[in-house]
Amino acid sequence: MTIRVVLPAHLRTIAKVSGEVELDVAAPATIPSVLDALEARFPALQGTIRDHVTRVRRPFIRFFACSEDLSHDPPETVLPMPIQTGAEPFLIVGAIAGG
Amino acid sequence: MSKVRVLVGTRKGAFILESDDKRETWTTTGPHFGGWEIYHINGSPADPNRLYASQSSAWFGQMIQRSDDGGQTWEPVDNKFVYAGVPGTHQWYDGTPHPWEFKRVWHLEPSLDDPDTVYAGVEDAAIFKTTDGGKSWNELAGLREHGSGPRWQPGAGGMCLHTIVIDPQNPQRIFIAISAAGAFRTEDGGATWTPINQGLKSEYIPDPNADVGHCVHRIALHPSRPDTLFMQKHWDVMRSDNAGDSWHEVSGNLPTDFGFPIQVHAHEPETIYVVPIKSDSLHYPPDGKLRVYRSRTGGNEWEALTSGLPQQDCYVNVLRDAMAVDKLDQCGVYFGTTGGQVYASADSGDNWTAIASNLPPVLSVEVQTIP
Numbered sequence: 001m002t003i004r005v006v007l008p009a010h011l012r013t014i015a016k017v018s019g020e021v022e023l024d025v026a027a028p029a030t031i032p033s034v035l036d037a038l039e040a041r042f043p044a045l046q047g048t049i050r051d052h053v054t055r056v057r058r059p060f061i062r063f064f065a066c067s068e069d070l071s072h073d074p075p076e077t078v079l080p081m082p083i084q085t086g087a088e089p090f091l092i093v094g095a096i097a098g099g
Numbered sequence: 100m101s102k103v104r105v106l107v108g109t110r111k112g113a114f115i116l117e118s119d120d121k122r123e124t125w126t127t128t129g130p131h132f133g134g135w136e137i138y139h140i141n142g143s144p145a146d147p148n149r150l151y152a153s154q155s156s157a158w159f160g161q162m163i164q165r166s167d168d169g170g171q172t173w174e175p176v177d178n179k180f181v182y183a184g185v186p187g188t189h190q191w192y193d194g195t196p197h198p199w200e201f202k203r204v205w206h207l208e209p210s211l212d213d214p215d216t217v218y219a220g221v222e223d224a225a226i227f228k229t230t231d232g233g234k235s236w237n238e239l240a241g242l243r244e245h246g247s248g249p250r251w252q253p254g255a256g257g258m259c260l261h262t263i264v265i266d267p268q269n270p271q272r273i274f275i276a277i278s279a280a281g282a283f284r285t286e287d288g289g290a291t292w293t294p295i296n297q298g299l300k301s302e303y304i305p306d307p308n309a310d311v312g313h314c315v316h317r318i319a320l321h322p323s324r325p326d327t328l329f330m331q332k333h334w335d336v337m338r339s340d341n342a343g344d345s346w347h348e349v350s351g352n353l354p355t356d357f358g359f360p361i362q363v364h365a366h367e368p369e370t371i372y373v374v375p376i377k378s379d380s381l382h383y384p385p386d387g388k389l390r391v392y393r394s395r396t397g398g399n400e401w402e403a404l405t406s407g408l409p410q411q412d413c414y415v416n417v418l419r420d421a422m423a424v425d426k427l428d429q430c431g432v433y434f435g436t437t438g439g440q441v442y443a444s445a446d447s448g449d450n451w452t453a454i455a456s457n458l459p460p461v462l463s464v465e466v467q468t469i470p
Binding site: 008010011014044046047048049052053058060061094095 | 159162
């Protein structure tokens with residue numbers, strides 16, 4: 001399936017892309033499986049969203065989907081159907097944290 | 100005609116300023132990596148077109164960027180800095196043990212003869228090395244594991260390894276400094292390390308004469324005399340003539356001996372520069388006057404350099420990595436401020452001109468002299 005991902009502006013610069021990224025991810029897609037596909041396609045993003053070793057989300061990164069904050073969901077959680085079908089994008093967001 | 104390239108790291112990106120050897124007219128490019136903190140950007144002495152930049156952000160962590168064309172284009176290289184083994188603990192601000200955690204790269208020091216070899220000083224304090232142009236980084240763990248690590252503690256800016264000085268006559272000998280652990284030396288390329296803090300006296304630690312725990316801000320040497328080291332400590336300007344085995348104070352007539360950077364003239368091994376700052380809690384120049392102090396006697400006797408620098412209502416700071424010298428016949432001296440100015444002197448400090456005035460707060464300044 002094709003998952004649409006929206007990156008924060010700074011990570012689009014690092015990945016050298018503009019606009020959304022489309023990734024092929026095996027069903028059912030989870031946050032870790034989307035990030036695995038993202039980092040495989042753009043190795044420079046490794047370490048910018050989650051820790052290299054622990055794979056834990058960086059503190060000021062948030063994951064949004066279908067108007068919900070999934071940042072604290074367990075990793076095995078399957079992403080909502082509109083994300084799976086590509087109807088809605090999966091949002092990787094830089095948290096509001098200072099200037 | 101020679102060219103000078105000034106590499107400026109700021110809180111919100113990197114800037115590159117270039118001039119011919121007259122150093123009168125400057126061009127500026129940037130911001131490179133706009134919006135990111137650039138703690139350091141530095142060039143290879145062996146290949147001036149090879150640059151490395153430490154790019155970091157509270158949101159996205161650490162990136163290392165590499166340029167092979169003097170900063171016109173950049174490519175990210177490996178950003179994986181993983182401590183060797185189980186990193187253990189150091190002291191936290193309250194004196195309790197705290198696990199080592201990688202936060203950022205403070206300083207990048209390329210090898211003197213190989214563009215692909217670079218040392219990286221990081222927070223929490225450790226030294227890493229790449230030998231493949233940044234494709235992979237490995238810790239030189241002998242420093243962190245030499246024995247005193249559990250007694251190291253962070254300064255206000257974090258527990259950072261911020262200074263790496265390679266002996267140009269013996270590249271196996273490297274000097275580093277950590278806030279707040281002190282200075283260390285290796286004689287074997289980084290495998291084993293020795294604290295070199297004898298003679299330092301720091302009233303802000305329980306034993307002012309302890310072997311580790313000192314907040315060393317910067318070390319500098321002249322390539323012709325690598326056994327002579329100059330140090331700006333948290334307080335005190337110090338000198339060693341035996342490669343750090345012992346130190347003595349050379350603060351002399353400075354208006355205050357607190358400060359961050361220290362530099363040595365390119366051609367005069369006894370000419371050194373500091374920027375006195377009022378105190379550890381008042382990080383701005385005394386009397387609102389931005390003054391570089393120069394000693395032509397290797398310390399103790401200092402003169403204020405003021406021509407072209409603001410002499411009233413100036414309350415900026417100059418950080419530890421934000422001063423550098425070029426190698427032209429008439430040595431140029433450069434420094435950046437937390438107010439976003441970069442000042443340059445083309446005459447060893449006698450006269451100064453702002454070559455950039457409105458940058459983000461300056462974190463680091465390096466200079467390349469390009470034949």
